Amino acid sequence: MSDLKKIKNEYLLKLKSKLNLSDINQIKSELFGKNGLVSSQFKKIGTIAQSDRKKFASDLNIIKDELQNIISSKINEIENSVINEKLEKEQIDVTLPERPFVRGKIHPVSQTIDEISSIFSEIGFSVEEGPDVENEYNNFTALNTPDNHPARDMHDTFYLDEKKQRLLRTHTSPVQIRTMLKDRPPFKIIAPGRTYRSDSDQTHAPMFHQVEGLHIDKNINMSHLKGCLNYFIKEFFEVKKIKMRFRPSHFPFTEPSAEVDIGYEIKDGKIIIGEGDKWLEILGCGMVHPNVLRNVKVDPTKFQGYAFGIGIDRLAMLKYGINDLRAFFECDYRWLNHFGFDPLDVPTNYRGLSR
Numbered sequence: 058m059s060d061l062k063k064i065k066n067e068y069l070l071k072l073k074s075k076l077n078l079s080d081i082n083q084i085k086s087e088l089f090g091k092n093g094l095v096s097s098q099f100k101k102i103g104t105i106a107q108s109d110r111k112k113f114a115s116d117l118n119i120i121k122d123e124l125q126n127i128i129s130s131k132i133n134e135i136e137n138s139v140i141n142e143k144l145e146k147e148q149i150d151v152t153l154p155e156r157p158f159v160r161g162k163i164h165p166v167s168q169t170i171d172e173i174s175s176i177f178s179e180i181g182f183s184v185e186e187g188p189d190v191e192n193e194y195n196n197f198t199a200l201n202t203p204d205n206h207p208a209r210d211m212h213d214t215f216y217l218d219e220k221k222q223r224l225l226r227t228h229t230s231p232v233q234i235r236t237m238l239k240d241r242p243p244f245k246i247i248a249p250g251r252t253y254r255s256d257s258d259q260t261h262a263p264m265f266h267q268v269e270g271l272h273i274d275k276n277i278n279m280s281h282l283k284g285c286l287n288y289f290i291k292e293f294f295e296v297k298k299i300k301m302r303f304r305p306s307h308f309p310f311t312e313p314s315a316e317v318d319i320g321y322e323i324k325d326g327k328i329i330i331g332e333g334d335k336w337l338e339i340l341g342c343g344m345v346h347p348n349v350l351r352n353v354k355v356d357p358t359k360f361q362g363y364a365f366g367i368g369i370d371r372l373a374m375l376k377y378g379i380n381d382l383r384a385f386f387e388c389d390y391r392w393l394n395h396f397g398f399d400p401l402d403v404p405t406n407y408r409g410l411s412r
């Protein structure tokens with residue numbers, strides 16, 4: 058029997074057995090691959106005697122076509138049966154009613170943090186973060202709060218070890234220290250985040266939120282602080298005018314220090330910010346104490362600036378008319394549905410400056 062016939066008979070037989078896709082691909086390459094049986098026969102054509110060459114070539118082409126046809130129809134068959142099997146198994150009942158569509162809401166505190174960050178980023182502040190678990194040094198000592206300083210008691214700290222070395226940060230001010238230690242001045246950052254104190258009533262929760270601000274450069278003074286806070290409060294409450302006053306205060310990490318009040322009044326049971334003759338304390342601030350700068354290796358004869366710390370929850374309560382702080386953290390789904398924000402809504406302040 059000629060080689061061609063042998064190949065043909067052998068492979069016709071093979072193709073009759075039960076094959077899967079990889080068997081067929083294997084056969085295909087045995088026959089038509091670079092050194093496949095049929096391919097090698099084609100290479101041989103030149104060596105065949107002139108008189109037999111034409112017949113050989115025509116026989117070879119016939120065998121090639123026959124085998125190729127069988128192979129492609131087998132492949133088709135297998136692919137179809139895989140699809141049919143899938144269709145059988147994965148029946149979809151298109152008559153079933155749709156599942157209810159539930160969309161989550163953004164928590165008012167997260168929304169407020171986004172708004173605050175966007176307002177400050179408009180005037181060149183970048184956002185820094187620090188860990189909730191802090192060391193004593195960053196939270197107190199580096200911020201010019203010595204061991205026996207009464208501010209330590211005021212903070213009702215949650216300590217995490219007996220030696221009082223690790224704690225839940227009592228304010229976001231340690232992010233000032235972290236930022237200044239890892240970089241060189243100038244600094245212009247805000248640091249929003251969670252803070253903790255052992256305290257709980259209608260206006261205090263053991264976990265709450267603050268945003269820290271820090272601006273250090275060569276010629277930064279208190280008028281920059283006032284201008285910055287004035288801009289922020291107007292943008293945040295979306296009012297054109299704001300009544301604001303600085304009251305002398307004390308923080309170990311600033312000198313001079315101040316607390317800032319904004320004017321408000323109650324009209325028809327609603328709080329109106331920026332008008333009236335009542336005052337509401339909303340933040341603490343001051344010029345960063347030279348000792349703090351020295352602690353982070355910044356030369357206070359060359360650089361100075363201001364810092365502030367704002368209670369975020371209080372701002373959110375004022376802006377969105379929420380009167381019990383504890384509701385923020387109770388995870389009541391109905392409350393969240395009412396006070397939460399639609400994730401697809403653009404926060405009001407993203408439309409740009411309101412002035």
Ligand code: DAH
Nearest residue numbers: 228311341342343364365366
């Ligand atoms: N850390 C202060 C607190 O939690 C708030 C504060 C006051 C932050 C003055 C500051 C500041 O950066 O300058 O009560």
